[in-house]
Amino acid sequence: MSDASRETGTILDPRWDDRGLVQTVTTDAATGEVLMVAHMNATALAATLATGEAHYWSRSRQEIWHKGATSGNTQAVVELRIDCDQDALWLRVTPAGPACHTGERSCFYRAIAGDGSLARD
């Protein structure tokens, strides 16, 4: 598919990177908060669309990661969007619990302050 038709067309044709992945941003559909950033491969994307629950590709474990399969903190898909050149996904979800393995609601629990230090809010 040409770059132009990938940008303007209605055909889903993700531009997988050299590892077969696209970046995925997951937000809380109700609040807009960015919960986490992860990756999907073709199998994870298909499983997410088929089941209505977020599936990712775990780069550390090198396996499909059904979010919440063990913790119960699943993410119900509200909407899945794709960017202009189809190399990034935006997944809007209703989370059943914390997104972060630390127990925080979002992985982005710290802001960078003016002096460059990190602060929780």
Place this chain on the structure above:
Amino acid sequence: MSDASRETGTILDPRWDDRGLVQTVTTDAATGEVLMVAHMNATALAATLATGEAHYWSRSRQEIWHKGATSGNTQAVVELRIDCDQDALWLRVTPAGPACHTGERSCFYRAIAGDGSLARD
């Protein structure tokens, strides 16, 4: 820095990938809309913090990219956040114009429909 102190500490110590980059999600601070996904290197991050305007690393042009420097569509930094393992940034901005090179407000102007096709809203 250990993985544990990177997650719990107050010291900014990004986990740069093998290209010296971290993923960056940029949202509209007023609406929560995801505008774009890009990358920063250490220079782009420092310039963003120093100037209060979004700077990225352009992987296609292999150069620092001061967003809006030519188009006028700058992004004023409202807040910069970092995730648990410090390999992703969340940049909340007030955009002066469209984020996308197509002229769309956000690069994520298409949703993936139930049948797998793409639809603009």
